[in-house]
Amino acid sequence: MALDRRATRTNVGRAKYMINETQGIEPSNRLFWKSLRHKDFSRKYRYFIWMTAHNGYKTGDYWTNITNFEHRANCVFCGETESMEHILTECEKSNHKLIWSLTEALWQGKTMEWINPCFGTILGCGLIKMINDEGKHLAGDSRLFRIMVSESAYLIWKLRCEAVIQGKEISKIEANRLELNCLLASTKPTKGRLDKRLVKNTWLEVLREQDNLPEEWLGEGGVLVGIRAGMG
Ligand SMILES: [Zn+2]
Numbered sequence: 704m705a706l707d708r709r710a711t712r713t714n715v716g717r718a719k720y721m722i723n724e725t726q727g728i729e730p731s732n733r734l735f736w737k738s739l740r741h742k743d744f745s746r747k748y749r750y751f752i753w754m755t756a757h758n759g760y761k762t763g764d765y766w767t768n769i770t771n772f773e774h775r776a777n778c779v780f781c782g783e784t785e786s787m788e789h790i791l792t793e794c795e796k797s798n799h800k801l802i803w804s805l806t807e808a809l810w811q812g813k814t815m816e817w818i819n820p821c822f823g824t825i826l827g828c829g830l831i832k833m834i835n836d837e838g839k840h841l842a843g844d845s846r847l848f849r850i851m852v853s854e855s856a857y858l859i860w861k862l863r864c865e866a867v868i869q870g871k872e873i874s875k876i877e878a879n880r881l882e883l884n885c886l887l888a889s890t891k892p893t894k895g896r897l898d899k900r901l902v903k904n905t906w907l908e909v910l911r912e913q914d915n916l917p918e919e920w921l922g923e924g925g926v927l928v929g930i931r932a933g934m935g
Contacts, residue, residue, distance in 0.1 A: 707757070715732060718823050718827035719827070722830050722831065725831060735830065738830045743846055743889075744853050744888075745853070745857070748856075752826065756826055758787070760787060762776075762785045762787060764784070764786075778797070779867050781795055787822070792825075802855050802858055805882075806851045806852070806881065809909065810848075810851065810909070813907075813909060814908060818831070820856075825852055825856045828848065831845060846901070847909070850888045850905070853888075854884040854885050890902055
């Protein structure tokens with residue numbers, strides 16, 4: 704794959720700018736690249752976000768100068784010139800807004816305010832720390848945020864690819880997929896071990912009956928019911 708260094712620099716710059724805006728400190732390039740491999744990210748997402756940071760996917764301008772393929776430069780939903788940013792956050796006709804609103808709804812109950820993700824937030828979500836008014840870092844909230852943002856972004860990309868290949872529309876069914884994906888990502892063991900306290904912290908405030916968690920849920924089919932109850 705031929706890398707577009709200028710596009711990469713722009714993307715890194717945007718992520719760093721956004722992190723500086725929300726956290727008040729600009730991360731180094733090294734820290735940024737390391738954050739793309741965060742252990743809370745799925746392997747697929749790690750690849751996706753690395754490719755995205757490098758403008759590695761063939762979208763938009765890549766096709767403009769290729770004879771007979773010019774039409775591929777345009778968004779399958781709205782006909783505008785496509786880019787990863789367009790797909791994830793800008794398109795007016797795709798249902799990415801539906802996915803992001805579901806994500807936000809899932810966050811309901813958390814004391815910390817939801818950060819509406821822009822392209823820079825998505826690129827930098829591995830570095831975002833949720834800090835409360837007392838200056839305390841809420842590790843569980845930060846973890847849920849990066850899981851939700853990464854899972855949502857990847858789902859939107861996947862659905863866009865399905866739309867391009869099969870003409871499929873995004874449906875409400877995806878709501879279940881999103882919740883399940885976030886849940887699976889949050890309960891993935893690290894080095895063969897599941898930190899139940901971490902899982903509990905991650906979903907703290909989102910779920911109503913926290914005291915019964917996580918033993919009752921982990922490995923049980925009732926997990927999604929629990930999330931829904933928390934959203935009610
Ligand atoms: Zn579009």
